[in-house]
Amino acid sequence: KQEVTQIPAALSVPEGENLVLNCSFTDSAIYNLQWFRQDPGKGLTSLLLIQSSQREQTSGRLNASLDKSSGRSTLYIAASQPGDSATYLCAVYPSGSRLTFGEGTQLTVNP
Amino acid sequence: DVKVTQSSRYLVKRTGEKVFLECVQDMDHENMFWYRQDPGLGLRLIYFSYDVKMKEKGDIPEGYSVSREKKERFSLILESASTNQTSMYLCASIRTSGYQSSYNEQFFGPGTRLTVL
Numbered sequence: 001k002q003e004v005t006q007i008p009a010a011l012s013v014p015e016g017e018n019l020v021l022n023c024s025f026t027d028s029a030i031y032n033l034q035w036f037r038q039d040p041g042k043g044l045t046s047l048l049l050i051q052s053s054q055r056e057q058t059s060g061r062l063n064a065s066l067d068k069s070s071g072r073s074t075l076y077i078a079a080s081q082p083g084d085s086a087t088y089l090c091a092v093y094p095s096g097s098r099l100t101f102g103e104g105t106q107l108t109v110n111p
Numbered sequence: 112d113v114k115v116t117q118s119s120r121y122l123v124k125r126t127g128e129k130v131f132l133e134c135v136q137d138m139d140h141e142n143m144f145w146y147r148q149d150p151g152l153g154l155r156l157i158y159f160s161y162d163v164k165m166k167e168k169g170d171i172p173e174g175y176s177v178s179r180e181k182k183e184r185f186s187l188i189l190e191s192a193s194t195n196q197t198s199m200y201l202c203a204s205i206r207t208s209g210y211q212s213s214y215n216e217q218f219f220g221p222g223t224r225l226t227v228l
Contacts, residue, residue, distance in 0.1 A: 034217060043115075043201055044219040089154075093215055098144065098169070103153040 002027045002094045006102035013080055014110050021075040021105045023090035028068045031093045035064050035075050038087045038104070047088075048075070080109045114138070115220035117202050123226045130189040132223050134202030142205040143185035144217070145169075145177065147198040154201070160185055192227045199224050 003026045013019050023033070032051045036044040048057045048064040050073070056065040063076040073090055087106045091099040118133035134143065144159040146169075156169030160179040174196060178186040185204075189196055202220040 032215065036219075041199075041222070041224065043221040044203075046216060046218060049216045091217070098156055098159060099217055101154045 002030075002092060002100045004090060004092055004100050004102040006088075006090060006105050008105060009103070010106040010108075012108040012110060015080060015082060017080050017109075019077050019080055019107070021077070021088050021107070023073040023075070023102055025071045025073075025092045025100070027094060028071050029094060030068065033064075033066055033073050034091050034093070034099070035062075035073075036089045036091065038089060040086075044089065077107075080107075082109045082111050085109050115202060115204055115218050117200075117220040117223050119223050120221060121224050121226075123228065124189075124192050125228050126193060128189075128192050128227075130192050130225070130227075132187040132189075132200055132202075132225070134185045134187070134204075134220055135183050136185075136204040136218070137183065138204070138218075139182065140204035140218075141182070143179065144203040144205075145175075145185065145187045146201045146203065147171070148201055148222075149198050157187065194227050197225060197227045 005024045007022045034049045035047045037047050038044045050057045050064055050066040061078040066073045085108050087104040089104040091101045093099055115136045124130050142161050145157045146154045148154050155171050157175050158169050158177040160166045163182050166177050176188045200223045203217050205215050205217050
């Protein structure tokens with residue numbers, strides 16, 4: 001059974017810092033990996049989708065990498081801002097029909 | 112832009128009531144999902160549907176049922192609400208290029224915070 005783990009569970013950084021969020025998964029047979037952002041009391045917003053054949057995807061200050069063989073993905077946030085404060089979740093789309101989610105990393109960026 | 116909407120942001124119901132949560136997507140997606148999200152338990156899949164009138168149980172289907180009469184609409188039904196169904200409910204749909212495709216990307220609605228008293 002696919003399991004997804006996100007470390008750390010919570011992270012607090014000063015504004016302007018570059019940071020990395022980690023996601024690991026146990027079964028490398030995935031079709032893609034998706035990173036989401038969730039603000040308190042809200043739904044999930046898709047940030048980046050990395051297909052299994054890709055190594056990374058970039059969107060603005062965000063860069064996500066994927067290493068299927070080691071079962072890892074990282075989300076790099078450059079020059080963090082207070083508006084980046086949110087919970088970040090990763091999810092893998094395994095062989096099968098549905099996503100498996102990690103429990104998220106709660107990020108706080110302090111002004 | 113893909114839009115997934117849910118009928119209510121906040122809902123308060125009493126124990127034993129029948130509750131309907133509605134979800135609509137406007138991008139002709141085949142697959143739709145209902146999750147619940149609870150602190151410490153993460154996102155858990157309740158039911159999903161891969162076509163009109165088709166449904167499959169997720170990880171925690173007990174106490175819930177679903178209806179998919181039209182492609183754009185997926186309803187979650189709590190036949191007799193109980194206090195342990197107090198939760199955040201999230202609907203999602205997938206743009207798909209095939210049943211198992213690396214292009215599949217899931218989009219979520221804003222969520223419904225349900226409180227059962």
